[in-house]
Every structure is written in C-alpha cells, then in structure tokens.
Amino acid sequence: MTKADIVAGIAEETGLERAEVLKTVEAFMTSVKGSLAKGENVYLRGFGSFIVKERAEKTGRNISKNTTIIIPAHNIPAFKPSKTFVEEVKNKVSVK
Structure with missing residues (x-):
C-alpha cells in the first residue's frame, strides 16, 4: 500500500x-x-508508538578493503505496534 x-x-x-x-x-x-x-516519542493508543532507539557504538568491517571501522553511536526511528494492533493482524492475516 x-x-x-x-x-x-x-x-x-x-x-x-x-x-x-x-x-x-x-x-x-x-x-x-x-x-x-x-x-520525542509519538504514542497513538490502539495503533502503536513511533520511538527513537539508541544504537551503541560498534565495530564493523569494510569487506572490500578488509579494514575495521568504528560505527559511532546513533539514534534511529522505529515503530512498535500496540498489542491490539498485533492481535488484529495475527487473527486476520493468513500465511501462505
């Protein structure tokens, strides 16, 4: 959609x-x-929450150059559906 x-x-x-x-x-x-x-998080009762998640600093690899890189700590947006939303989807969607 x-x-x-x-x-x-x-x-x-x-x-x-x-x-x-x-x-x-x-x-x-x-x-x-x-x-x-x-x-600021956004809460929509009966639908879900748009939240900000914090990602910690971590070590990654650049495969093409075979080097180690540091990925700094950063924030990412995420969506967490409400329990009623999850139940409604579970009950109405059939897996093929």
Whole structure:
C-alpha cells in the first residue's frame, strides 16, 4: 500500500477531497518526523508508538578493503505496534 492508496481510501471513506486528505497525511508525517528528530516519542493508543532507539557504538568491517571501522553511536526511528494492533493482524492475516 502506498501513500496514494492511503489518501484515496481515506478520501473515499470520509467523503473529503483528495487534496485535503493529502495535506492532512503530509502534516501528520511531518509532525511525527519532527517529534522524532527532537527525540520525542509519538504514542497513538490502539495503533502503536513511533520511538527513537539508541544504537551503541560498534565495530564493523569494510569487506572490500578488509579494514575495521568504528560505527559511532546513533539514534534511529522505529515503530512498535500496540498489542491490539498485533492481535488484529495475527487473527486476520493468513500465511501462505
């Protein structure tokens, strides 16, 4: 599913124009990215949490040059689904 599919689905379900729905979806994504960039987590009850995870410094290998490199500590965005979200997906999705 793409952003265009999401916008089309919301527009059809709510009766709003696609342009307005697109602005809303873009504003939501901008807000989430901005909060995560500031180090603030975003909690959406019944859906999940957008969180900032801290990765520790570690040693890596550059295989092509056969050298060791230090990968500095850094933060990455992550999504953790709520328990109700996980249960709903488990019960409705069949594995083929």
